[in-house]
Amino acid sequence: MRKYVIMGVQGSGKGTQSQLLASDLDLVHISVGDIFRWNVQHHTKMGAQVRRIMAEGNLVGDEMAESVVRDRLTEHDWNYGFIIDGFPRNRRQALFFLESYDIDGVIHLDMPDSEVRRRVLARRLCASCGMDYNLLASSPHEAGKCDACGGQLTTREDDNEQALAVRLKDYHEKTNPVLELFRGKEYVITVDARPDANTVQQEIRYKLGLPPLQEKPAEKEKPAEN
């Protein structure tokens, strides 16, 4: 059983790296952000709360985040372990997590703010089908139009300089204490998140003492990551 936490600022490739690790180790990838997004899309009561909090540019509160994690982990569908992404985001959540679950490692994807800014501001979203694009990785065939459905590409409302500066500041203020706490327990491995996804993945595995990812035949990289 392997239990990992993955941490990194938005745009550092947490989702991609979690999936690469989860898929061949049979880990369950738990993305707290995805759970919230699912609730927003399905108009649940929690979704309405989340939508309001995010529209104000804030992060979801500790109690809500903790209960989502608790509920998800009590499903016990993770026979080989899990990798959790988007939690814990602050010291209180980290203490809750350490009391409730023993973990094997914390993967810290390290990316300078300047690089985060460059990547996040290049993100686009199809207004019709919701497909993600990153203009740095691959442009759509026709500028401003979705390859899949022809819909208009838009920017997420919170992907602008100002909102991003607030999120970065908030991220560092809250997660630095979490990293300190985990480092005190010698759980943390830090990996440079700037290289391509495959290189980052191999480095994670090397540092966790896992076998390398088997090279797959050339596959076009996903255009966007989160």
Ligand SMILES: [Zn+2]
């Ligand atoms: Zn589309």
